[in-house]
Amino acid sequence: MAQHSLFAATPDFAGVLMAGVDEAGRGPLAGGVYAAAVILDPGRPVDGLADSKALTPERREELAGYIQERAMAWCVASASVCEIDTLNILRATMLAMQRAVEGLAHVPQVAMVDGNQAPPLRCTVQTVIKGDALVPAISAASILAKTARDADLLRLHQQYPQYGFDQHKGYCTPLHVERLRQHGPCPEHRRSFAPVRERLAVPA
Secondary structure (H helix, E strand, O other): OOOEEEEOOOOOOOOOOEEEEEEEOOOOOEOOEEEEEEEOOOOOOOOOOOOHHHOOHHHHHHHHHHHHHHOOEEEEEEEOHHHHHHHOHHHHHHHHHHHHHHOOOOOOOEEEEEOOOOOOOOOEEEEEOOHHHHOHHHHHHHHHHHHHHHHHHHHHHHHOHHHOHHHHOOOOOHHHHHHHHHHOOOOOEOOOOHHHHHHHOOOO
16 A cells, blocks of 8 residues: 655655656646656756746756656556546546656656645655645656646647637636637536536527
């Protein structure tokens, strides 16, 4: 049974094979939820790691390349819209995180997860509040998850250009809500989310 505890600051895991874990896309109305797990290589550091939300898209893409090149191991995984609607967004997020950790080429001894909730894993789990700004490996995971999800929303934009996914990335912006009103939900909208569910209840 994996141990779990909550930290508000960075715990010390020197000498332990540690993976950082974070997610992207819990809040949007469309698209899957993504998670990444990263084991950084102390011998090949990546300078400039930070919470992905504090970085420009261009800087995120640049750092994502460095992370993939220099990390000891990394994996990006997701849970689908169908899984989100079936399980709920929290459980689907935990599933994506679990898939990311299990997809690593090396088995970590500890997984440090951003926030205060963590997936069931075979290793020790530590949750770290605001870990994406405190723990470099979590920052790296945040960047990989965010860039992967953004790329997927650009793909959805090509498929459903009428919604403007390239602009709002699926989040509940005024533009997105207006396009939902105009066109109704597409197959990639999360039916379990209230703005989408309410739109489905409106007669055509």
